[in-house]
Amino acid sequence: MKNINLFDVYEGKNLPEGKKSYALSFELLNEEKTLKDKDITEVMNSLIKSFAKEFNAELR
Structure with missing residues (x-):
């Protein structure tokens, strides 16, 4: 994992x-191969x- 960015919070x-x-x-990176x-x-x-x-998170 190269980077995680929180770009919105809603309630x-x-x-x-x-x-x-x-x-x-999420920015994923593998320097050895293409994902x-x-x-x-x-x-x-x-x-x-x-x-x-x-x-206790749920995917929406």
Whole structure:
């Protein structure tokens, strides 16, 4: 992972009270090879699991 960017935080209409929606972008880099869809999917699934475990986050 090269970079993670938080570019939006939303709370209000269409979200349960006390919940926030965070929009993140990820820049992935492997200096040894070109990343394939499978590689990116594995990283993203790992991130989703980690965020769910650590922050009780849900993918919207």
